[in-house]
Amino acid sequence: MHEPAFWYRPPSLASRLLMPLAALYGAAAAKRLAHVGVDAGIPVLCIGNYHVGGAGKTPTVLALVDLLREAGEAPIVLSRGYGGALRGPVKVDPARHAAADVGDEPLMMAERVPVVVARDRVGGAALARSQGASVILMDDGFQNPAIAKDASLIVIDGDRGIGNGAVLPAGPLRAPLPAQLARTDALIVIGDGAAAGPVAAAVAAQGGPVLRAYVTPGEASVAALRGKRVLAFAGIGDPQRFFRTLRASGVEVVAEKAFPDHHRFSEREIDALAGQAERDALTLVTTEKDLARLRGTTAAASTIVAFAVTLRFDDETKLLRLLTDRLFKARAKKFR
Structure with a gap:
């Protein structure tokens, strides 16, 4: 919402x-x-x-x-897995799980660090400990x-x-x-x-x-968008912060579209965004968290660029x- x-x-x-x-x-x-x-x-x-x-x-x-x-x-990250169907405890496997299983944030983080998802935090902590945390x-x-x-x-x-x-x-x-x-x-x-x-x-x-x-924007992300006009979209807690970060990084944001946090994008929504981008010669860009939810949903998702940031x-x-x-x-x- x-x-x-x-x-x-x-x-x-x-x-x-x-x-x-x-x-x-x-x-x-x-x-x-x-x-x-x-x-x-x-x-x-x-x-x-x-x-x-x-x-x-x-x-x-x-x-x-x-x-x-x-x-x-x-360290091992313990998450409730908001937005995912699995109650856990389960160790997130990016090769096997989707955002619909474990949530977008755990799926994204699991590319870099072991993540355990569990509605029952005590059970999740026990699994993390057994995994060598x-x-x-x-x-x-x-x-x-x-x-x-x-x-x-x-x-x-x-x-x-x-x-x-x-x-x-x-x-x-x-x-x-x-x-x-x-x-x-x-x-x-x-x-x-x-x-x-x-x-x-x-x-x-x-x-x-x-x-x-x-x-801090990732250097590779900024380089990938240098000289391009973009259509930015995000379904995070504060989409405007994402759009501000893009502009502060020198990215030319021509159009932007905000969705609710953890929004489950439909194929129609992504196809509409891709169609607008193609029509106006824009590059589609979103957050890493949003792209985690889009993995495998529609062919148009493969055209979307993820803008990585660090702290x-x-x-x-x-x-x-x-x-x-x-x-x-x-x-x-x-x-x-």
Whole structure:
């Protein structure tokens, strides 16, 4: 579904009318957050966000995978597999699974790191451990109390922040902000925007590190689109961020089309986009996550270019120090 526009505007009548429902939802979510989870037996680092929708969580997970590997760790990603039919636990196999089986994000990440999909997080953690993980990276699941987390790193978009700051359905928050802040070990702000400033100040005030990171286009992707006019489309949490990234990279975006997050593209939709691109002499371009959902759906999908991005941290040394410190403390606690 598309996010309601009023979520990211100043408090409105629509938001105020939904406040009673938001109060009930928020109370239940805060109570759930307070539950004590099961010990997975190995360190668990959770990469989450405070709200529904996109914030840059997937590139953050992949960047942390690289850092942990450089530190000698063997990370495995644990995901709920949103949008996939398999309940798991199952290790994602890109040669055998489709996005309809395991979800688009797990399928995309499995090209670079072992990924386990499981509705039951405890069962998923057990499978990850049996597969040789030295540390589990939970992709999302910050509000899920099933597994005890040794550190929760929250990703927030610098341009969008937390919108109007209200809880679902009055706003985008998954739980009241104070309850979520209390369980935040570090905040990662994506981009230069100031909308995340108040949240960053609150995390810093309670002693949590605040890190700044930037989405960096892949050199090969930029080179592939240099001098071309493109039709860009995306079905992610914040499609406009994707379109801005393309333009900031020097790509000439002639037309753009936004779809809901995790949108399941029909053959008709892709054929229509391909037809428009052919008619106007444009190159079709989308995100890696979207292309994962399109794999094998229609012949026209083979003409689509995926625009790859990575995440660059301002202070990678500070982040690595945080990760290694948390891993050391987690292991020391387990061997007492």
